[in-house]
Structure formats: structure tokens, C-alpha cells
Amino acid sequence: MSSTVAPRPPARRRRLAAEERMRQIIEAALIEFSEKGFTATRMDDIAARAGLSKGGLYAHFKSKDQIFETLLFKVLSPSFNNRKWMLDDGDTLAEVVDAFIAHTYDRVTDPDFIAALRLLITESHRAPHLVDYWRREVLDTYLKEQQTMLEHCRARGLVRHSPLTQQAELLMAPALYAAITRMIFGEEATQASLKDLRRAHAQLLMELLEPVEA
Amino acid sequence: MSSTVAPRPPARRRRLAAEERMRQIIEAALIEFSEKGFTATRMDDIAARAGLSKGGLYAHFKSKDQIFETLLFKVLSPSFNNRKWMLDDGDTLAEVVDAFIAHTYDRVTDPDFIAALRLLITESHRAPHLVDYWRREVLDTYLKEQQTMLEHCRARGLVRHSPLTQQAELLMAPALYAAITRMIFGEEATQASLKDLRRAHAQLLMELLEPVEA
Amino acid sequence: MSSTVAPRPPARRRRLAAEERMRQIIEAALIEFSEKGFTATRMDDIAARAGLSKGGLYAHFKSKDQIFETLLFKVLSPSFNNRKWMLDDGDTLAEVVDAFIAHTYDRVTDPDFIAALRLLITESHRAPHLVDYWRREVLDTYLKEQQTMLEHCRARGLVRHSPLTQQAELLMAPALYAAITRMIFGEEATQASLKDLRRAHAQLLMELLEPVEA
Amino acid sequence: MSSTVAPRPPARRRRLAAEERMRQIIEAALIEFSEKGFTATRMDDIAARAGLSKGGLYAHFKSKDQIFETLLFKVLSPSFNNRKWMLDDGDTLAEVVDAFIAHTYDRVTDPDFIAALRLLITESHRAPHLVDYWRREVLDTYLKEQQTMLEHCRARGLVRHSPLTQQAELLMAPALYAAITRMIFGEEATQASLKDLRRAHAQLLMELLEPVEA
DNA sequence: AATGAATGAGAGTTCATTCAT
């Protein structure tokens, strides 16, 4: 409309850049915090990994704690944590179990997931409100959904009644075992045993869920 | 007349045998390190809990790192870690499973065990040699022993062949799940679910190990 | 109403170019180290004299040792140490000797020179590589140059052959004596004797260098 | 006199032992202090070298400062410092000079003398009263005696009038140069040049003291 | 007289945070 070209884009651009910067900082913080723990991580470490100077962090977050809270909030949000596995990803039990196992062990080998879990174990006491919220609103909800789905499957005759169908936690406990092992011993040292465990885990699910033949 | 600042009496000096003092320091360090992590724990914290002054620690350990190593060494030694569960604690499968569950969940609710596990997860990278040693010499040995015992039980007809008998880790995976839950959410918040999980865990073992009736 | 403890205003923060600040720190360190010795000098002392806070030092040097090494390196560099005396500063022996004595005793009364010499005597063992280098590349070179010049003068008939012309160290030994005396007893206590020594030193040179009359 | 043998000796013995201990401690302190300086020397260092425990030192000296003062007092006492060279150790000038040079360079290579001199240079400010006393009562006295002796020799026609006979310091200045060189560069590195300097020093004395032939 | 565990006052160093540029 106006004859001169108004220099608008930069304003919008800057906001975008700021958001992008914050994403980079949070990503850097996730790695650093989960590798070394909150206290042992220095603002310099985060800054270096995010590609700016220490002072620069304070343009985006007002303290180390705030970075941590923001990070944990993101890590605990449903979108980060729960790209859910759908029990009806298949028609036969074998297909369902395969899909579940594949999905579950993908997560266990996902560095971001390991980082998040480690953070949760080592530093959750720093933000009890977030952890409480997450437990109630995210984790329990997720477990309940699985429970519901399991019952639905049972109704369809896909699975039988078993301890697993009553405590959904049992479904993934072996995968958590694998994750913890990786945390303690490292990726390389646990490669082989991960495969064995995964196979046995799948068999366990089959054996416990397979409907009894009449 | 009297000064307002009460100069606290100069803290009774208690001289202990070096050995006894070292034990107290290590005990204090276990609690502090596992509660706050290595870096966030101050020498003052350990000293206060051990009942001496900060400087006094250095009469027994030459650095914070050395306290940590000594502690981890102790925590990873077989005697600390493996009061083993004997599969033949009973004649019927129900008795064996009950004994195993009782033993396993005792450990999960033992503060020292939780502390040690947390230390292992959060700080094992500080002493890779110790962790390597522990994995090879202690953990793997333990798993192998369990495997042997399971096979023995199978020979006796006490249990049947199942994924559990091939991967001994599966036996206790649900208990580890409970332990991690406690670490993240605290003791109080997980009281109830612990019971449910324990019961389901026992059922799972029964169902998977019970010999098929002819 | 007002509190009794006056919270001193937070010490104007003065940001300087890194190079300039480093120069000030090294200058401060020279004074402090040579006055009190390396160990007895506190980082606070250096900081206070350099006009910044203790922590600020670490933006420029990574340790007390590094400050010391940098300082010693500078102090031992030819430019600091050897504004050389030229033997041809005059045409008659008297002029040459006068120039030498003037130059030499200027140094002996120069606080920076005394400071450097004291540092060398008391703390040289902290940086043997620097001292070795200095001896080979600076001091010996300097002595050799003097030797050469002396021979040149002898050829010109300005001086005669004497022990002094063979061991250039003898030329300045009395001045070193004066310097050491000042170090031990202080400036005030040695004012008078310095003059006497200087005069006798000059006479000694004249007597030993004067060509024998045919 | 008495019929039973009174256990007397131990009392006397203990006193002797205590004196002996103190000598050992002072000797240890001389080495340690002169090697590392007062501040950098730990009570443990002295104790170890003296062959007892840190706490044991306090049975003999009430503080580190007191050890230092006692040590310096001893080191500055005439008996330690001045086994004097007698100018009449010979009948010809050559004999006198040889004796002086031999005596002087013996001292320069005596570790105890070097240690004492180093102590004086580096730590004299810690006990100004002792140093003042020493200068007035010991050093100046010594120089005056030498002066007197020189005049006596001159009267005998053994030496001629020269700058050396007016400033006795000049007599030994080159030896001090050698001592300082040893302090800075160490014994090994100065072996060779010490010989050269010593020879030139002797020649210098001969040339300056030899009576002019009629 | 001797030991060595214990104290407590600092020392050097680190680091979250601030601020001049």
C-alpha cells in the first residue's frame, strides 16, 4: 500500500530467532544436565554447546534454575514423552506385541529419552511441583489408558486375563531395566545383552497374554 | 553486661580410632552423596553428619574424590550388595516365590540399597574402573548363579521352562521399576502402588514358572 | 533507625582492556611477590594492588603459578634486564668508568631491579626452565659481550690487561654486594655505605684498568 | 652415701635429650626454611626431618615463629658465622692471599653458610631486631677488624694502600657474587665458573695489594 | 615427651550472576 518498503520482517524475524535460541539452549542444557547433573554443569558448558557466550544466556533465561525448570517442563510434557503406542497396531497378538516391543526399545535407545529419564532420577527433587504434576497428569493417565486398552483387547479376545493386564507397569518393566543398565554401564557395554533381553521380553509378553486355548 | 552474641562453646572434641571415624565418614557420605549428588554435597555436609569438623575429614581421606571412591568401593563390594536369595528357600513353588519376593522388596525399601543404586545411576561415571569391575565380578556372577539355580529347579520339576528361566534379569525387573519410582516420587507417594506391584509381580512369577500340568 | 553496619558501596566496577589489566596485575605481582615471597603473597594482595577483586584475576590468569611464570618470564626477558652499558661511552678511561659506575648503581637503586633480583634468589626454583633459559641466552650472552668489549678497549689502549678483563663478573661484583646489602638491611640503613662503596668501586676499576705507563 | 641406688641419671639424661632434640629441630628448620622459605615450610616438614611428629615440636618450641627466631639467632651469632680469617696466616702476600681465598671459598661452598645467607636475604624482615643487632654487633665489627688488620699489614709493608684497604667489603665481593650465583643456578651449574672466578679473584687481590716496588 | 586426630582460620579456585561496552 505504501510506496516505500516498510522494514517489517526483522521484528518478526527477531522473535523467531529468540525462540530458536531458547530451543538451542534447552537442547544444550538437556545434554549437559543429564551428563553431569545440575550442580556440576556450568553455565559456560551450556553456553558453549548452545553456541553463545555465558552472558548471552541471561538474555533468554534469568537463571540457571529457570533453564532447568523450563527444560524439565518440556521434558515432562506429554508431547515429548508419550508418542503413544496403540494397542490396536495390528490384528494378531504377535503383531501387537511386536509393535509394542519395537516402540518401547526404540525409546530405550533414544538418547533424548535416556537423558530425560536420568534427569528425572537425579534431579527431580529440584522441581517437585513439576514432578507431581507429571505423575498425576501424564504418567498415571498414560497407565490408565493402557489399562483401558488392555481390557478392550481382552474383550476382543486378543489377550487373556493376567497380572500384566492388571498392572500395566509390568508390561514395560524389563525395558526400564535395560534403560537403567545403559545409564550405568554405557551404550557399548550393553549392546549385546539388550538384544537378549528384548527377545525374552517379547516372549514373556506372548506367554502371559496369549489367550488360553479352549 | 553480657555480650549479645553468644560464642557457642567450642564443640567438644571427640577423638575416635581412625578406623571407626572412617566408617562414620563413609556412612555419612553415602547418605549425603546419594541425596544431593557428588557435586552438590559439601565437605561440610559430610563432616557435620559424621560429627567432626570439615578439616578433620582430611586426616582420614585426602580428598572428596577419595571419599567417593572408598564409598563406592564399599557399596559395590559383594558383601554389601548380595545377601543372596536362595532359590531353595522352600519346597513348593509358592514358598520359593514368596521368599524371593520378600527378599527382593525388602531391598527395594532398604534406604541403604536405594542410596547405593542412586549413587550408581547418578555418579558411576566418576569411577569407571570400579563400575567395570563390579559388573564383571559381582553382577554378572550373581546373574549366572541365579541362572544355574533356575536350571537346577527346572531339573527338580519345581519350575517350568519360560523366558524367565533364560533371562534372570526378568525375575527382578518389576522390583527395579518400583525402586526407580521411589527414587523419583519419594517413599510416601509410592507406598500404595508398591503393594499392588508386589502382588502382581508375585502372580506373574507364579504364572510363568508353574509347571504345566500333564 | 539506620543500621549500624554500613554496607560499603559495591566498589565501582572498572572494565579494562584485557591487555592493560594483565600488565597491571603483573606489575602488582612483582611488588607483592618480591616483598613477601611467592607463598606468603595472597591472591587478595595482588588483586588489591591491581585494583580488582580476587576472582577477577582468574579472568586473566588461570592460577597463581601462572601469574608467577608470566612475571618471571617478563622479568628475565632481555628488554627488562639489559639496557646495556656501552663501554665506549666516553673517550678516556675515567669517562668510561664513570659511565659504567653510574649505570650500574642506577640499577642497584632501582626498585624494580631489586625486586627482580630478590625474586630470582628466593623463588627461581619454581621455574627452573625459565632460569636455565635466562642463564644461557641472556646472562652468559651479556657477559660475553662485555668480554668482547673489554678486549676491544684493550686493543685501543684504553685499558690494560688485568683480572677484570678476563672475568667480566669482577667488574660488577661490588655492586651486587651493595644490592644484597640493601635487600637485607633496607634502603635507609645502607644509604651511607652505598656511597662509600661506589667511590671505592670506581677507584678499584681505575687502578686495575689504567694502562701502565711506559 | 645412701644405701639404695638413687635413680638420678634419667633426670640429667632427659635434659640432655631435650637439648639434643632442639638442636636437631633447629638444624632441620635451617634446611627446610632456606630451601622453601618460611611460609612454604610446614611444621610437618621440619618434624619429619627432625625425626619426630608435628605435635612433638610443640614440646620444645611454642610456635613456628619461635623456631624461626631461635634459628636466626643461632645463625647470626658470631660463633656460627665468623670463624675468622687471620690476615697474618702467612708471611708473604701470596700466602696471606691464598689463605684468605681458601677460607672464603670454603664458606661459599659450605651448604650451611649458603642456607644461612639465603635465609637472611629472603626472611630477614621477619626478625628486624635480630638483623639490626647482627649488623651492628657482628658484621660491622668484623669489617672493622679486617680494616684494622689491613692497616696493620700496610704498616708492616705487606700490602700497599689501595681501594681494598679502605673498603674491606671489596675484598670479598666476588665471593658473594659466586654465592649468589650458586643460590640461583644451583651447585652443579656453577662448578666450573666458580674455579675461574676464584682464580681471577686471587689475581685481583695480588695486583691490588702488592706493594709498589721502589 | 610424644602422638596424631581434631579444630578453625584462611588460602586458592570456581562459578552464577551482573554490568560496561
Place this chain on the structure above:
DNA sequence: TATGAATGAACTCTCATTCAT
């Protein structure tokens, strides 16, 4: 918005000195 020098509090560690044994 970004930099990095500067601050100051808090940390680990040291060491002269004390004291229970």
C-alpha cells in the same frame, strides 16, 4: 542481543595449633 571482564559468595583443601590419649 551479545560479549566477556568483574564481582562475591561458596567451595575444596591446607596448616599452625591444640588436646585427648
